[in-house]
Structures are given as structure tokens and as C-alpha cells.
Amino acid sequence: MSGHEESEECEVIAPVGAPPGLLEAFWRYDKALLGNDRPTLDELFMRGPHTIRGDGQALLVGHEAIAGFRSARARIPTRAVVQLHVQVIADDAALLMARTRDGDTTGLQTQLWRLDGDRWVVAAAHVSLPVAPKRIAPFDTTLWRVVGDPLAAATAPGPLEGIGVAVKDLFAVAGHAVGAGVPAWLAEQQPQRDSAPAVAALLDAGAHLVGIARTDEFAYSLAGTNAHYGTPPNPAAPGCVSGGSTSGPASAVALGQAAAGLGTDTAGSIRVPASYQGLVGLRTTHGAIGTDGVLPLARSFDTVGWLTRDVRTSAAVAGILLPGTEAVAVRRTVRLPEVEALARADVRDAFTAAVQGLTESGQLPPAEVVELPRDLLERWFAAFRTVQAWEAWQAHGSWITGHPGSLGADVAARFAQASEVGEEQAAAARELTAAAREQLGEWLSGSVLAIPSASGPAPARSASGEQIEAERAATLRMTCLAGLAGAPALSLPLLRSADGRPAGLCLLGAPGADHSLLTLAAGLEIAP
Missing domain, CATH: 3.10.450.50 (Nuclear Transport Factor 2; Chain: A,)
Known part of the structure; x- marks a missing residue:
């Protein structure tokens, strides 16, 4: 031509x-x-x-x-x-x-x-006007470690079809390393050959993985702040922390980037971010879901759990991951005034009004006050923290010793204290936690315990380290009860602080009563 x-x-x-x-x-x-x-x-x-x-x-x-x-x-x-x-x-x-x-x-x-x-x-x-090629939008690295479209597809059709899951960076996901919120740890890990059974079960039920989401360092925190990756957003309370240590999955769910966030709860790591971000968060009965393929923090209290935006989705996940037990009716609502007193005044008032309204309307069974002396609560809490610290150091102390400077100041201080716990001290603490479990089991039998999910709403990101630590200390005295009892605990977004930030109302059931909690929660409504 x-x-x-x-x-x-x-x-x-x-x-x-x-x-x-x-x-x-x-x-x-x-x-x-x-x-x-x-x-x-x-x-x-x-x-x-x-x-x-x-x-x-x-x-x-x-x-x-x-x-x-x-x-x-x-x-x-x-x-x-x-x-x-x-x-x-x-x-x-x-x-x-x-x-x-x-x-x-x-x-x-x-x-x-x-x-x-x-x-x-x-x-x-x-x-035609020029068209740029389709690109994947940059993802928020404070929230996600890795994302995909999807990261892992469903392996079979099932009841969870269409459910996108954000997985806490403690779970094994085939083809990916476990990062645990610590860059130096991640750098030494190899990709996992198989996914954790909990992850595989969700994929087998039709769910797909959106991505692997951030966690606090080795999951040893409740704030959601990570010295290396930053703080995931909290869309329910802009400018506030996300809550941890299942911080990334919680933010992914709150932002609508995932329908469910799979995580762990040792001392409140599902319930606290649920409370801070207005989500439904379930800590399951200890041992009900295997933790194979999940990096431990404290095996005596570690549980698998998840966050969703509604009870229906949480129940759908429970139908796959939890044994098919039938819900059991409860006859009373237990109240612990000493525990409720740990909450900030406005959250405590909102909690009191909510429980009163739910019991008077018959949505919760009649309330009964049980006395838990403050000194006994303090002893239980000290024992819980001692066992948790001992087990956390057994799990990660050797690596931390060999990698000085790899952790942020707050988590490093926590592990430093854990390194000082002796075996005899841990054994004595285990005896007290066993006694606490027995007592709590008696109170929870045929009952539901209602407490605030956290001591207050999400602290501001600008809050001082001392303020965040004070919030953590008060909250842990509440959240440790489920860990001591080995009990399921369900945080529901039913409360508000005086300035409008979300707060959770938490229901604890007897061990094995996970489905009972979800059934009960499905019918709860707070009058405006």
C-alpha cells in the first residue's frame, strides 16, 4: 500500500x-x-x-x-x-x-x-474519549495486608455463597505466609501449604476470601493500633481507634468491604472492635472450633470468632463453623453491678436502660443481680492476666528475645512483663482460673449474663498512651470473664455513648450455648 x-x-x-x-x-x-x-x-x-x-x-x-x-x-x-x-x-x-x-x-x-x-x-x-485500562484501586494498607479478586474462591457451592470474608493475619491461608502484625516475623515465614480448617470450612460452604486483614502485633492488644502498619479506619467513629486485635477484619466489615471478618478472641479481640465499630461480634465457646492453623497467643483462652453487620449473617457462619446444637432457652438474665460499674458513666447509663427495657418487654428473661465482690474480681483478673502472659511468652518469647526492637513500645512492654512470670506463679494462677470457671459456670447455667462489651466507646486516635491503657485495663476486667468461663460471648451494637459513638451490649452464655445466644439476639430490639 x-x-x-x-x-x-x-x-x-x-x-x-x-x-x-x-x-x-x-x-x-x-x-x-x-x-x-x-x-x-x-x-x-x-x-x-x-x-x-x-x-x-x-x-x-x-x-x-x-x-x-x-x-x-x-x-x-x-x-x-x-x-x-x-x-x-x-x-x-x-x-x-x-x-x-x-x-x-x-x-x-x-x-x-x-x-x-x-x-x-x-x-x-x-x-471516543481515551479510556484508561481498568486498575485495581490501591487498598488501605492499614486495613489489609493482601487482597484479591477474590484472594481465594469458594471451593464448592453452599449456604455462604456470596459472603466475602476478611481473615485476620493469624490464620493460615494456602499460598500465603502468616504475618501476625509484625514485619520482622513475616519476613521469615514461608507460604502456608494448607488453609486453617476454619478458613477451609468457609470456602467449602461457598464463601470467598476478600483478603488477609491486619492485626495488632501477635494479637496482644485491644486498641487496634499497630506501630508498623498504622490504625485501620473506624467508619462508625471517625478519628477514633478501630479496636483490636481483630482490627483489620472489623474495619473491613464496617466499611462494607467484607460481609464477615474471621478472627480470634483471647481477652476481647472480637468483642472490643465490634463494640467500637457498631458490629455484631461473636466469641465462640472455648474449644468449639479448632485452632489448628491459627497462630496462638494464650491457648487456655484463644478462641475463633467473627464479626458481621447483622445477627443473621453471624448465625449463617455459625451454622458452618459450630457444631449443630439446638438453641436452649434461658430462664434469667444475670447482672453483675461491680462489673457494670467499670463502664464510663454514659455507657453504663445506656446499658442499664437497655437491659431494663429488654427485660421488661420480655425480650430478655427477668434480671437477677449476682454479687461478685470487687476484690474477687481483681483476683480473677490478675490470674487471667498471669496465665495469658505466661502462655504468650511460651508461644513467642524465644523469637522476641532473638529479635530485639521488632515490636512497638506498648506490645514490647507487655511481653517484657510476660517474660517475668515464673512457672510456679503461672501454676498458682491456673488454680484460681479453674475456680473462677467453676463459679462462672454455675451462674451461667440456664442463664445469660449481660455486661457492657467495653468500658467505653472507641478512644480518639489522639488519646495518650496512658488513656488508652486505662481504657484497656477497665475493659479487660469485663472481657476476661468469658475467657475465664470458656464461654461464648456476643457483642451487639445496641448502645450509644453520650456523643453518639457506638458501644456494645454483651451477652455471655453457658459453654456450648453459642446458638442460644444468636437465637436470643435475633429478636432483640431497643426502643428509640
Whole structure:
């Protein structure tokens, strides 16, 4: 095709061939367009009032209007034609469609050419605006460690079809390493060959994994702040911490980026972020779901749990991960005034009003006050923290000793204290936790215990370390009860602080009463 400037990279597709002179005219037009040769462009457009040109923003009618548009054109195209389709309509008419590329953007131009005497001219033209290739939006690295589309697909159809899951970075996910919120730890890990059974069960039930979400360092925190990766957002309380240590999954669910967040709860790591972000958070009965493939913190209290935006979705996940036990009715609602007193005044008032309303309406069984002396609560709490610290150091102390400076100041201080717990001290604490479990088991038998999920709403990100630690200390005295009892605990977004931040009302049931809690919760409503 001598006599024109056809691109060597252009693919010309003309099923019945191109009429003589048409392609030469097209490539002459293209060269003039790239060189802003207005006289040639005017020459190659049909004269008269009916010639048209459109570009998605404006429609120009008439040769003079089109010529006037070109005279004011500031941007000269730099694109190249990479594919040209020729459709012959008649002996004197042909439709040309050209695909163009300019760097990493693509465009499309369509032209109707007519034979005017012995020369081809454009009677109508349309130019599409350049379109950038579809890109995956940058993901929030304070929330996600890795994401996919999906990261792992469902392995079979099932009742959880369409449920996207954010997985806490403690669970084994096939093909990915476990990061535990610690960059130095992650750098030494190898990709997991198999997913943790809890993860695999969700995939087998039709769910898919959206991604692996952040956690506090080795899950030894309740704030959701990570010295290395930052703090995941809290859309329910902007400017406040997310709550931890299942921080990333909670934020993913609250933001609508996942329907469920799979995590762990040792001392409140599901319930606290649920409370701070207005979610439903279930800590399951200790041992009801295996923790194989889950990095431990304190095996005596570690449990698998999840966060959702509603009870129905939580119950659907429970139907897959928990044994198929039937819900058992409860006869009373236990109240512990000494525990309730740990809450901030406005949250305590909201909790008291909510429980009173729910019991008076019959949505919860009648309330009965049980005395838990403050000194006994303190002894139970000290024993819980001692066993937790001992087991946390047994799990990670050797690595931490060999990697000084790898942890943020708050978590490093926690592990430093844990390193000082002796075996005899831990054994004595275990005796007291066993006694606490027995006593709590008696109170929970046929009952539901209602307490605030946390001592207050989510602290501000600007809060001092001392303030956050004070909030943590008060909250742990509440949350440790479920760990001591080995009991299921369900945080429900039923409360508000005085300034409108969400807060949770937590229901504890007897060990094995997970489904009973969900059944009970499905019918709870707070009057406005």
C-alpha cells in the first residue's frame, strides 16, 4: 500500500477489500491529524452543511463548524492506530472504525467516508474519549495486608455463597505466609501449604476470601493500633481507634468491604472492635472450633470468632463453623453491678436502660443481680492476666528475645512483663482460673449474663498512651470473664455513648450455648 503512512503495527481488517484510494485517504487524514495540518483536514472533510463530527462532549454540524473547532484545538493527539476495520457499504461509501492507543490508554474513532468525484472524504466522524485500562484501586494498607479478586474462591457451592470474608493475619491461608502484625516475623515465614480448617470450612460452604486483614502485633492488644502498619479506619467513629486485635477484619466489615471478618478472641479481640465499630461480634465457646492453623497467643483462652453487620449473617457462619446444637432457652438474665460499674458513666447509663427495657418487654428473661465482690474480681483478673502472659511468652518469647526492637513500645512492654512470670506463679494462677470457671459456670447455667462489651466507646486516635491503657485495663476486667468461663460471648451494637459513638451490649452464655445466644439476639430490639 505505497503512497500512505500506514503504521507498521496496525492490523487492517477489510473482509471484502478496500475500495481504491480509501486507505490512502485515511492514512493521509491520520498524518494530518497528528501534525495538526488543518488545511489537509479541512480538505478531507466533506464540504457542506450536513457533515458531522462528535466526540462524546459535543456534536458539530457543518463543515464550517468543524473547521472552526480545529482552529481552536490546543491539544494535538499523540495516539497511534493499532487496528483498522473497513466495512464497505456501497461503491461510494465505507465505514471505518479505528482502535487507537496512546501510552496505556485506548480510544476509538469511527468515520463514514464518501466518494466525492474521484476523491474520498469524511461525511461523518465520531471520536471516543481515551479510556484508561481498568486498575485495581490501591487498598488501605492499614486495613489489609493482601487482597484479591477474590484472594481465594469458594471451593464448592453452599449456604455462604456470596459472603466475602476478611481473615485476620493469624490464620493460615494456602499460598500465603502468616504475618501476625509484625514485619520482622513475616519476613521469615514461608507460604502456608494448607488453609486453617476454619478458613477451609468457609470456602467449602461457598464463601470467598476478600483478603488477609491486619492485626495488632501477635494479637496482644485491644486498641487496634499497630506501630508498623498504622490504625485501620473506624467508619462508625471517625478519628477514633478501630479496636483490636481483630482490627483489620472489623474495619473491613464496617466499611462494607467484607460481609464477615474471621478472627480470634483471647481477652476481647472480637468483642472490643465490634463494640467500637457498631458490629455484631461473636466469641465462640472455648474449644468449639479448632485452632489448628491459627497462630496462638494464650491457648487456655484463644478462641475463633467473627464479626458481621447483622445477627443473621453471624448465625449463617455459625451454622458452618459450630457444631449443630439446638438453641436452649434461658430462664434469667444475670447482672453483675461491680462489673457494670467499670463502664464510663454514659455507657453504663445506656446499658442499664437497655437491659431494663429488654427485660421488661420480655425480650430478655427477668434480671437477677449476682454479687461478685470487687476484690474477687481483681483476683480473677490478675490470674487471667498471669496465665495469658505466661502462655504468650511460651508461644513467642524465644523469637522476641532473638529479635530485639521488632515490636512497638506498648506490645514490647507487655511481653517484657510476660517474660517475668515464673512457672510456679503461672501454676498458682491456673488454680484460681479453674475456680473462677467453676463459679462462672454455675451462674451461667440456664442463664445469660449481660455486661457492657467495653468500658467505653472507641478512644480518639489522639488519646495518650496512658488513656488508652486505662481504657484497656477497665475493659479487660469485663472481657476476661468469658475467657475465664470458656464461654461464648456476643457483642451487639445496641448502645450509644453520650456523643453518639457506638458501644456494645454483651451477652455471655453457658459453654456450648453459642446458638442460644444468636437465637436470643435475633429478636432483640431497643426502643428509640
